[in-house]
Amino acid sequence: MSTLLNSLITELRRGTLTLAVLSQLRTPQYGYSLVQLLEESSITIDQSTLYPLLRRLEKQELVTSSWDTSESRPRKYYVLSDYGVEIFLQLKEEWLKNSKELYGLLQGEDDHEAD
Template sequence: MSKLLNSLITEMRRGSLTLAVLSQLKSPQYGYSLVQRLESSGIVIDQSTLYPLLRRLEKQELVTSTWDTSESRPRKYYVLSDYGYEIFNELKAEWERTSLQLHNLLQGEEKDGLN
């Protein structure tokens, strides 16, 4: 894969990863459980990408976190805030609109023989 293509794919995935992570935080999740849930849906995310993303989402007040120290190994759980729910729903609606528009555009390309 060329450097340019790899860079474009990374750029395209960046926004979709945010939406994917938010979609899984309706119930509290810790980092590893979140990675597993995403991977079971076919979305691969490296921990070196996930944790900075979670910290950014927390700083933006889209998620809140709490520590669970009841187990032998403490875990930090993340969950959507009320504001996070609002933003998630808006992002989801925008994703669906944009996906449909892009799908229609690409279908038209196939019909025109440009594929």
């Protein structure tokens, strides 16, 4: 795969990963549980991508975090803030609208290729 294609795929995935992560934080999750949830939906995310993304979402006040020290190994849990839920729902609506529009365009491409 070319460097250009890799770069474009990374760019395409960046926004979708943010939405995917937000979608799973309606209930508290720690990093590894989040990776597992995403992988169940065939979405792979490296920890080197996930943790900076979680920190950015926290800085943007979309996500809050808290430590659970009741286990032998402390875990940092992340969950959507009220503001995060509001933004997630708006992003989801926008994503569904854009996906439908893009799907229509791409389906049209298939029709042109048959000509």
